[in-house]
Amino acid sequence: MTALDNHRINQLKWLYSAMTGVCAAYFLALFSGEAKLGESIFLQLSTLAFAISLPLFTTFSLTHVIMIEGALSSEACEAALKQSWVLRLTTGGLIVFASGFLLLIGHFSISAMLGSFFVSVCCFFSLRGFIRGIKSATDAKKKLI
Structure with a gap:
């Protein structure tokens, strides 16, 4: 079985792509608005969290696309994704992403x-x-x- 046939790897590709899009949309909204970063520590920290998340989830998305498009073995891909440093990086990325949202909410209330x-x-x-x-x-x- 290849990564293309692996339902989990396909789902993660779309999840990480969506999270990348959310990060990009944050910056588009920030740049088009009247937000003044210097006036809110919550907005500064939220911006930092989304700035960290953007390249991280872009890399995750590209990794999953490469696994699928390269017709790599599903077993090899699953084994690579279960390495402890990959799991820590993924968990850390999700925490930073969620923190970005919480801090953005904190900017308002x-x-x-x-x-x-x-x-x-x-x-x-x-x-x-x-x-x-x-x-x-x-x-x-x-x-x-």
Whole structure:
């Protein structure tokens, strides 16, 4: 099986491309607006987070396109994506991206930023528990078979 046939690699290509587009749109909106970066630490930090995220997710997108277009082995691609430094870089990128949004919300309202952060944390832990439940049920079913 090639990377083209791997549903997960295809989904990640589109996810990272969308995140790249969000980062680019942020800068287009920032440059076309009347925002004054010097007046808001939240806007400065948000801009920094999106500036870091833009090349990072562009690279992630291109990597997945190269894997698919190069007809690379799905197994080799999955093994490469599971390396610890790749997982750390991906997790760090997602945290920076989410921080950019939280800081952008904080520029407009600190209470909205805190509310968004609280709900995001609750959703993260709920989703993690949900996925663990599905995995344990699947593992239990496999043991019976």
